[in-house]
Amino acid sequence: MPEVFFRDDDLGDWNEALQKVASLFLERHIPVNYQVVPTFLTNECVGHIRNLRARHPNMIHLNQHGYRHEQFIHGKHHWSEFVGGRSFDDQLETIRLGRELLANFLQEDFDPLVFTPPQHSYDRNTLRALEQLGFEILSASFYPRRLTQLIYHAGRKLHLTAVRGRGISYHGNWRSDSGLFELSISVALDDAGPVRGSVDQLLEEFSAARMYTNRIGIMLHHNAYKTQRDFEVLTGFIDALIRMSDIEFTDMGTIFRQIKTQTASAARHGEQGEGG
Numbered sequence: 001m002p003e004v005f006f007r008d009d010d011l012g013d014w015n016e017a018l019q020k021v022a023s024l025f026l027e028r029h030i031p032v033n034y035q036v037v038p039t040f041l042t043n044e045c046v047g048h049i050r051n052l053r054a055r056h057p058n059m060i061h062l063n064q065h066g067y068r069h070e071q072f073i074h075g076k077h078h079w080s081e082f083v084g085g086r087s088f089d090d091q092l093e094t095i096r097l098g099r100e101l102l103a104n105f106l107q108e109d110f111d112p113l114v115f116t117p118p119q120h121s122y123d124r125n126t127l128r129a130l131e132q133l134g135f136e137i138l139s140a141s142f143y144p145r146r147l148t149q150l151i152y153h154a155g156r157k158l159h160l161t162a163v164r165g166r167g168i169s170y171h172g173n174w175r176s177d178s179g180l181f182e183l184s185i186s187v188a189l190d191d192a193g194p195v196r197g198s199v200d201q202l203l204e205e206f207s208a209a210r211m212y213t214n215r216i217g218i219m220l221h222h223n224a225y226k227t228q229r230d231f232e233v234l235t236g237f238i239d240a241l242i243r244m245s246d247i248e249f250t251d252m253g254t255i256f257r258q259i260k261t262q263t264a265s266a267a268r269h270g271e272q273g274e275g276g
């Protein structure tokens with residue numbers, strides 16, 4: 001059965017939008033992978049989100065989303081963090097600082113498996129740094145557009161990491177350029193700014209994604225949901241998914257652990273087979 005996971009990005013401070021989005025998912029019993037920006041995180045948010053997680057441990061997953069979610073290239077501001085040729089040591093240090101911050105703030109509530117690079121931008125050095133620090137899952141984008149999919153396909157054949165700063169997706173698989181597994185999003189409900197389109201348009205995008213994968217990641221940014229209409233679109237979309245009886249809701253860690261178990265079991269059978 002196709003699996004669906006939600007990724008809510010840019011968690012940092014505790015605000016009304018976050019409270020409303022978190023409640024929306026909790027009421028519907030749908031887990032969410034929240035991507036936390038280490039330098040955005042406030043003490044107030046730590047207190048509230050840990051409290052919430054204590055009551056709903058399987059519904060709230062807290063992962064790392066970059067370090068400061070911005071960078072300057074030739075004096076120009078970018079919301080990305082790991083493009084522009086940053087060295088391996090530089091990226092390693094930045095990601096390590098963020099990981100330590102989250103581990104200190106969130107303690108055992110920090111899930112150190114998943115890393116989401118801001119703006120889904122990364123290069124080979126980013127992936128090397130992630131592996132060295134112990135991350136296992138890269139989450140970026142895997143968009144169901146024909147041309148984009150052709151580029152991914154060609155890039156994977158050549159074992160490329162990125163083309164012109166855009167990541168080559170290996171979604172649902174181990175990447176051939178590192179030891180990382182990839183679980184990326186295929187549907188963006190908003191662009192961190194205004195909420196996109198109508199419920200019907202979002203459902204069309206969801207259907208398009210289903211043509212390419214049976215592990216469909218959906219991204220949102222709670223801070224984008226400011227008006228009643230925004231929440232209506234979000235609620236309408238989620239409730240339409242709930243009415244589909246042929247999908248199930250899960251989270252990235254659960255998917256990854258299942259695949260790891262299956263892979264290990266297949267390898268064991270393979271060994272037994274070889275031994276006769």
Ligand SMILES: [Zn+2]
Nearest residue numbers: 009010118119
């Ligand atoms: Zn972000």
